[in-house]
Amino acid sequence: MSDRNHVLVIDDEPDTLDMLCTLLQTGGFTTAGVKDADAAVEQVRERVPDLFLIDYMMPEADGMTTLQRCRALPGAKSVRAVMLTSDSRVSTLERAISRGFDEYLCKPILDHDEFLLRLKGVMARVA
Numbered sequence: 001m002s003d004r005n006h007v008l009v010i011d012d013e014p015d016t017l018d019m020l021c022t023l024l025q026t027g028g029f030t031t032a033g034v035k036d037a038d039a040a041v042e043q044v045r046e047r048v049p050d051l052f053l054i055d056y057m058m059p060e061a062d063g064m065t066t067l068q069r070c071r072a073l074p075g076a077k078s079v080r081a082v083m084l085t086s087d088s089r090v091s092t093l094e095r096a097i098s099r100g101f102d103e104y105l106c107k108p109i110l111d112h113d114e115f116l117l118r119l120k121g122v123m124a125r126v127a
Helices: 012-025 036-048 061-073 090-098 112-124
Strands: 004-012 030-034 053-055 082-087 105-106
Touching: 004 012, 004 036, 004 061, 012 030, 012 053, 012 112, 030 036, 036 061, 036 090, 053 061, 053 112, 061 082, 061 090, 090 105, 105 112
Parallel strands: 004 030, 004 053, 053 082, 082 105
Antiparallel strands: none
């Protein structure tokens, strides 16, 4: 994998956050994991990631708001983004894509290889 493989994982559930970071690291990614939009903004100020992996349903700011806040920071406007959620309604997918997400993946993650392959595919897309 290229050196452009840093993923910022944003999920309010600690066990899910740990699992995602571990899974991504096993797949060759480097990761930073944070629990909310404020922490995500701080992390992006320190290092702009190559991909945002954002939970949709979080208590203080949902995934769409979190993505908007992160992409407003210098250097982060064109960072690819994947929404991760247990809400599989088509209306949620449409809203996510219209608000700037490149991909939408449903929880729980059952096939780890497919999950990693899809993330690598998103990162490989040319802007």
